Amino acid sequence: MTKFSVNDRPVEYRMDPETPLLWALRDASNLTGTKYGCGTGECGACTVDIDGEAIRSCIVTIAECEGRFVTTIEGLSRDRSHPVQQAWVAEQVPQCGFCQSGMIMAAAALLRKSSNPSDAEIDAAMTNICRCGTYPRIRGAIRLASRVLRGEEKLAAAPPPGIRPEDAARAVPSLKPPARR
Amino acid sequence: MTGIRDKVGKGKTRLPHVSRRSILVGATAAGGLAVAWALWPRAYGPNLTAAPDEHVFNAFLKIGDDGHISAIVPQCEMGQGVTTLLPQIMADELGADWRTIAVETAPISPIYANTLLVDEDSATFTPRSGVPDAVQDVRSWVRREWAVRNAVMLTANSSSVRMFEGPCRDAAAQARALLMKAAARRWDADWEECDTQDGFVTLGTKRLRFGDLAAEAATLDPPAEPVYRASSADPLYGKELTRLDLPAKIDGSANYAGDIRLPDMVYAAIRQGPLGATRLKSIDRKAGMASPGLLHIVTHERWIATVARNWWAANRALDRFAPTFETEGAPISNDMIDAALVAALDGDGYRVASKGDVAEAMEGRRQLTAEFLVAPALHASIETRTATAAPDGDGIRVWVATQAPTQCRDAIARATGLPENAVTLFPMMAGGSFDACLDHSVAVQAAIIAREIKRPVQLAWSRAEEIMRVAPRAPARAKLSATLNAAGGLDALVTRIAVPSTNHEVRARLFDNRPADEAQRASVGRPDAAAVEGAAARYAIPHFAVDHCPADIGLPTARWRGNADSYTAFFTECFIDELAARAGTDALSYRMAMLGDAPLLARCLLTVTSLGGWEGGLAGTAQGLACHSMRGSHIALMATARQSDRGLQVEQLVAVVDAGRLVNPAVARQQVEGGLVFGLAAAVGATTDYEGGVATARKLHQLGLPRLSQCPEIIVEFVDSDRDPGGLGEVGVPVVAPAIANAMFAATGRRIRRLPLSAHPL
Incomplete structure (x- = not known):
């Protein structure tokens, strides 16, 4: 009853089927990018993608996920290359960052449905609560991401993780290349 | 952009800016800067740890053989960008390449005391009007001494840059002087003729990487007073650099206290009862113990915590224990609050x-x-109060976001009966805070639970607890x-x-x-x-x-x-x-x-x-x-x-x-x-x-x-x-x-x- 895909990998959770997806992801799979903020589906910090829909994982049980495809922030891209992630850095959206995984997942789901969303569509899709006050940048970041998705603009705002020391040294003169073995 | 540099520093008796070498800034005015500089490095040596190929220059900077620069930040990152701002100040003064900057959280040390905040705070506590200047000066000195001795490393009152710009710039100036001295030795030149840019020490057409100089430079004696870098054509100060914490905040890899995962770790939920002098009165032990997935229950005179293999199971068990509390005195209510405000205004x-x-x-x-x-x-940060604690031999390790790490450690020590040096604190980024991380209840509770159940535990308050219990x-x-x-x-x-x-x-x-x-x-x-x-x-x-x-x-x-x-x-x-x-x-x-x-x-x-x-x-x-x-x-x-x-x-x-x-x-x-x-x-x-x-x-x-x-x-x-x-x-x-x-x-x-x-x- 609790078999489904998480970030393209098959998983069976040996947990109470009534367990909200959020806690299976966080406490069993150690996918901690998805955050707990309220447990009642109000804040959106736990938003994940289930079969293309932005869903608040604190109010979905793992039983309800049977056979479905769940994508978390960790699975959105392998290297921070998703246009929403890149736009989020280009527009310097995050502050404390705690609500941002949910924001990014909601924005990515919106852009999959609507390649050029209106303000009203953005407002309707982005109902996540942020206390640091990142709202003034969110519409702009979503529009930027939509232009990138449509191929009108290119972005390289955030580096991929795991840059090799030799590659870093090639780009940055003051870094010393590691000794060859 | 020279204007920016000319105004840096707190000394009132500073000389006009003539050239890089002729400046000797006397940071003699009373202030955190003077205290910190005078005490380096002997009275309070930096208590940083370094990797084998990393060299400690002072309490704010380490440089690696590979050229990476670790900037030490003695403030809690709560979204305000302090882990970018202080490194930016240091990189600018050092003449570093921004892409080589790494950030570490400062350990607890008197060097990082926020004397500015303590001074400002005290000034509002005991207004200065009517107090003679001499008395005021002595009081200020006493307060600063107290702040330093007690390592009051507060993050609050929008003071991060106001307090630490001077010390960070001085630390960078000191490290820069040492790197130039090491280079000058190799070139058989006067170190004060050297300059720094983009992570190199330069002299005419000669240049050496910081990384190649770090090991030697860190052993040299710094000049008695900081010597600041002349303005650069392309200063980092004032630039709209991308925050260093952003990459980790867009891919879910940024770790908050609730994202720590340890072997054998379990999850705890808590219920604390009404505000006021509250005691846990009773629980339904039979119903509670039958709760699926429950591993442990920990009761305290003021709260009950349940422990399970996931947080949701622990939180569900709390309902089944149906804890009741008793509170002394009249229960707090809107009417009572309003009446007290009206009475006070009339009084x-x-x-x-x-x-x-x-x-x-x-x-x-x-x-x-x-x-x-x-x-x-209400603060209502999206992260609820959360801490992770793990027994560590006879001591305890605690991961928590705190705006007052020394006081957090002391609170844990007192509550657990451990000596302070048996408590290891790992300061984490806060998911919001807005000053809520000046309260350490959750860290203390997590430590108590971990010691009682003798295994690593992560305690997160539910949203309802957060609304009800954060003052x-x-x-x-x-x-x-x-x-x-x-x-x-x-x-x-x-x-x-x-x-x-x-x-x-x-x-x-x-x-x-x-x-x-x-x-x-x-x-x-x-x-x-x-x-x-x-x-x-x-x-x-x-x-x-x-x-x-x-x-x-x-x-x-x-x-x-x-x-x-x-x-x-x-x-x-x-x-x-x-x-x-x-x-x-x-x-x-x-x-x-x-x-x-x-x-x-x-x-x-x-x-x-x-x-x-x-x-x-x-x-x-x-x-x-x-x-x-x-x-x-x-x-x-x-x-x-x-x-x-x-x-x-x-x-x-x-x-x-x-x-x-x-x-x-x-x-x-x-x-x-x-x-x-x-x-x-x-x-x-x-x-x-x-x-x-x-x-x-x-x-x-x-x-x-x-x-x-x-x-x-x-x-x-x-x-x-x-x-x-x-x-x-x-x-x-x-x-x-x-x-x-x-x-x-x-x-x-x-x-x-x-x-x-x-x-x-x-």
């Missing part, structure tokens, strides 16, 4: 600030008065009385504010580890100048007075983003607007006439009205103004707001800020935008009622926090300035509510005198 108070002679000025003259009421304000910013009631001169201008103003003595409570909790209810009772009746901070407005009023009327509301209260200024600016700026309307004068000109002594604030106000298209504040314009100064920064805000069939609609906020020179304008803009949105939330909600000793709200939606669709258009402009940096974290918060209230008056003709905004009479 005696302490005159905290005064100028001229208000009694004489008001004698026999017609007084205009208005009363205001402000509800408690809010105090509610307040105020009465403002004024007499006018013949032209309708302000001649005398008395601001009486009934509010709890919050800062006494905070100190008792933070430094003396007293439970919230005890700290609240001990604070009753004590004068607290910080509780009315910001009420002595920048306006030139011939006679004014500010009174603190301590209110015993029973409810524990706390610091919060914006602190007292968040209500005092509401009182003053709304009242000034009323007086302007009564005088038939434009709210802008009415303010400007009184801002002769505050040119920076006046400039913000003039700029914002021209930027926002101020139409004179006439009825029907829906525009409102407010301005305020705090933490060395000035802000003016113009709001456009109206009443619609969907309720209050805030359409636009235009802010102009003078925060001195900006380390990173992009981060500065984030902070002001964030402050405005936080202020907006407090203007429309972010509160709860209290009944029967508990908050009536349990869920987030009951707090009425704004979402994207309720966020107005926000425009923020900064005034170009080379003043020393002012604080940016809080300055956006206080002006929002009064600007909106004033706009609502222009739109509807009705005065709003309560927060959250409501035209309902008091």
Whole structure:
């Protein structure tokens, strides 16, 4: 009853089927990018993608996920290359960052449905609560991401993780290349 | 850009900037800078750990053989960008390549004491007026010594850059001198002829990587005084560099206290009962123990915690234990709070600030008065209080976000009976905070649970616990009385504010580890100048007075983003607007006439009205103004707001800020935008009622926090300035509510005198 895909990998959770997806992801799979903020589906910090829909994982049980495809922030891209992630850095959206995984997942789901969303569509899709006050940048970041998705603009705002020391040294003169073995 | 560098440093007796080599900056004026420099490196050596190929230069910098530079940040990252700002200051002075900068959290050490905050805080506690300078100097010195000895590494009061720009720049200057000395040895040259750029020491066409020099440089003796780098053609200071923490905050890899995963770790949930002197009375042990997945139960005289393999199972078990609590005394309620505020306002108070002679000025003259009421304000950060704790031999390790790491460690030590050196604290990033991380209950609870169950545990408060148990910013009631001169201008103003003595409570909790209810009772009746901070407005009023009327509301209260200024600016700026309307004068000109002594604030106000298209504040314009100064920064805000069939609609906020020179304008803009949105939330909600000793709200939606669709258009402009940096974290918060209230008056003709905004009479 609790078999489904998480970030393209098959998983069976040996947990109470009534367990909200959020806690299976966080406490069993150690996918901690998805955050707990309220447990009642109000804040959106736990938003994940289930079969293309932005869903608040604190109010979905793992039983309800049977056979479905769940994508978390960790699975959105392998290297921070998703246009929403890149736009989020280009527009310097995050502050404390705690609500941002949910924001990014909601924005990515919106852009999959609507390649050029209106303000009203953005407002309707982005109902996540942020206390640091990142709202003034969110519409702009979503529009930027939509232009990138449509191929009108290119972005390289955030580096991929795991840059090799030799590659870093090639780009940055003051870094010393590691000794060859 | 040389102007920026010329103004850096705190010494009053500095020589004019002539050339790089001729500067010897005497940081002799009393200040954190002088203390830190004089004590390096002998009295308090850096207690940093270094990797084998890494070299410790001082308490703020390590450099690796590979050329990476680790900047040590002694402040809590709560979203304000401090883990970018302080490294940016250091990289600039060092002449480093920004792409080589890494960030580490500082260990606990007296070197990192926030002496500025302690000094400012004490100054509001014991106002300086009337105290001779000599006495004041001694008191300041004693306070700073206390702060250093106790390693008071507070993150609060928008003080990160104001406090640490000097020490960070000095640390970088010291490291830079050592690198140049090492290079000069190799080149057989005078080290002072060398320079640094992009991570290299240079001399003419010769250059050497920092990484190639680090091992040798770290063993050399630094010059007696910091020698600063001359201005570079492309300084990092003042640049809109991308925050260093952003990559980890877009892919879910940024770790908060709740993201720690340890072998054999389990998850705990907690229930703590009503506010006040509360004891756990009973639990349904039989029903509780049958709860699926339950591993452990830990009871304490004030709370019960359940432990399971996932947090949800632990939290569910709490319901089945159905804990009941008993609380001494009358349970806290809205009625009780309101009655206490009214009684305090009618009673005696302490005159905290005064100028001229208000009694004489008001004698026999017609007084205009208005009363205001402000509800408690919740922090409501999206991260609930969370800590991870693991037994470590006889000691304990704790991962938690804290704005006072030394006091957090001490609180854990006291509660567990361990010596302080048996407690290892890992300071984490905070998911919000807004000063909630000045409370250490969750860290203490996690440590107690981990020791009892003898395994690693992660404790997270539920949202309901967070709403009910995080002490809010105090509610307040105020009465403002004024007499006018013949032209309708302000001649005398008395601001009486009934509010709890919050800062006494905070100190008792933070430094003396007293439970919230005890700290609240001990604070009753004590004068607290910080509780009315910001009420002595920048306006030139011939006679004014500010009174603190301590209110015993029973409810524990706390610091919060914006602190007292968040209500005092509401009182003053709304009242000034009323007086302007009564005088038939434009709210802008009415303010400007009184801002002769505050040119920076006046400039913000003039700029914002021209930027926002101020139409004179006439009825029907829906525009409102407010301005305020705090933490060395000035802000003016113009709001456009109206009443619609969907309720209050805030359409636009235009802010102009003078925060001195900006380390990173992009981060500065984030902070002001964030402050405005936080202020907006407090203007429309972010509160709860209290009944029967508990908050009536349990869920987030009951707090009425704004979402994207309720966020107005926000425009923020900064005034170009080379003043020393002012604080940016809080300055956006206080002006929002009064600007909106004033706009609502222009739109509807009705005065709003309560927060959250409501035209309902008091």
